[in-house]
Amino acid sequence: MENNIDNCKLLYNTERVKLWMPEYGRNxxxxxxxxxxxxxxEKRNEQAKAxxxxxxxxxxxxxxxxxxxxxxxxxLHIISGFDLDVDSPYPMPxxxxxxxxxxxxxxxxxxxxxxxxxxxxxxxxxxxxEREDGEEKTAMIRQLAIxxxxxxxxxxxxxxxxxxxxxxxxxxxDYRIKxxxxxxxxxxxxxxxxxxPSLNPGKSGRNQNQRQKGNNKMRKQRNNK
Numbered sequence: 001m002e003n004n005i006d007n008c009k010l011l012y013n014t015e016r017v018k019l020w021m022p023e024y025g026r027n028x029x030x031x032x033x034x035x036x037x038x039x040x041x042e043k044r045n046e047q048a049k050a051x052x053x054x055x056x057x058x059x060x061x062x063x064x065x066x067x068x069x070x071x072x073x074x075x076l077h078i079i080s081g082f083d084l085d086v087d088s089p090y091p092m093p094x095x096x097x098x099x100x101x102x103x104x105x106x107x108x109x110x111x112x113x114x115x116x117x118x119x120x121x122x123x124x125x126x127x128x129x130e131r132e133d134g135e136e137k138t139a140m141i142r143q144l145a146i147x148x149x150x151x152x153x154x155x156x157x158x159x160x161x162x163x164x165x166x167x168x169x170x171x172x173x174d175y176r177i178k179x180x181x182x183x184x185x186x187x188x189x190x191x192x193x194x195x196x197p198s199l200n201p202g203k204s205g206r207n208q209n210q211r212q213k214g215n216n217k218m219r220k221q222r223n224n225k
Contacts, residue, residue: 017029019079020078020079020080020081021075021078021079023058023059024055024058024059024075024079025058028051028054028055028058028079029079031047031051031054032051032076032079032080032084035047035048035051035080035084035086036080036083036084041085041086041087044085044086045086045087048076048084048086048088051076052069052072052073052076055072055075055076056068056072059072059075069089069090070090073088073089073090074090074093076088077092077093078093078098082094082095082098113171113172114168114172116151116152116154116155116156117148117151117152117168117172118151121144121147121148121151121172122172124144125144125169125172125173125177126173128140128141128144128173128177129173129176129177138180138183141169141177141179141180141183142183142185144169145162145165145166145169145179145183145185146185146186148165148168148169149162149165149185152164152165162183162184162185165185166179166183
């Protein structure tokens with residue numbers, strides 16, 4: 001009985017040889033390992049083409065990429081551990097390139113001036129600041145102010161005046177932008193839903209609806225004062 005249990009012992013993947021490309025599975029790895037043992041070169045080339053066709057079926061999204069056939073042959077060489085002697089229609093990739101780390105992308109990091117507006121707002125402000133004064137720039141400032149007011153109300157449930165938003169625009173632009181005098185924004189509708197991004201999307205919508213009703217009621221009470 002004990003011998004039968006030992007013979008039925010499961011072999012976990014963690015105890016097996018590590019796969020070069022796990023996305024193709026262990027069966028493809030076994031095919032490539034067997035391919036390397038075929039001595040007849042013509043037969044080895046035929047089997048290599050057959051394995052590439054199987055890989056194309058297992059990885060259909062590769063077809064949307066440029067030079068997808070070359071990528072499959074590259075993957076074949078990678079799975080073989082760069083130890084496959086076949087007549088490939090494409091040059092064999094080098095192991096050095098496979099292990100080479102990608103170049104670091106330079107990213108300019110600077111602190112966000114106002115977290116509740118976000119970094120994209122600062123980029124938009126920079127673009128508007130470079131515009132010449134005129135109707136087009138005024139329209140862009142107005143649309144920016146409307147969007148910033150929405151962001152403000154998401155994180156601050158109290159009402160906000162247009163003047164506060166205009167001051168924030170000028171401050172965030174380092175006073176390169178001067179909001180035109182007399183610029184007005186549309187009134188905020190009590191029916192608008194300005195809610196924070198949910199950190200728990202699995203919650204039911206019932207609580208959200210209750211919060212929305214409560215927020216609308218509070219806004220109506222403030223407007224009636």
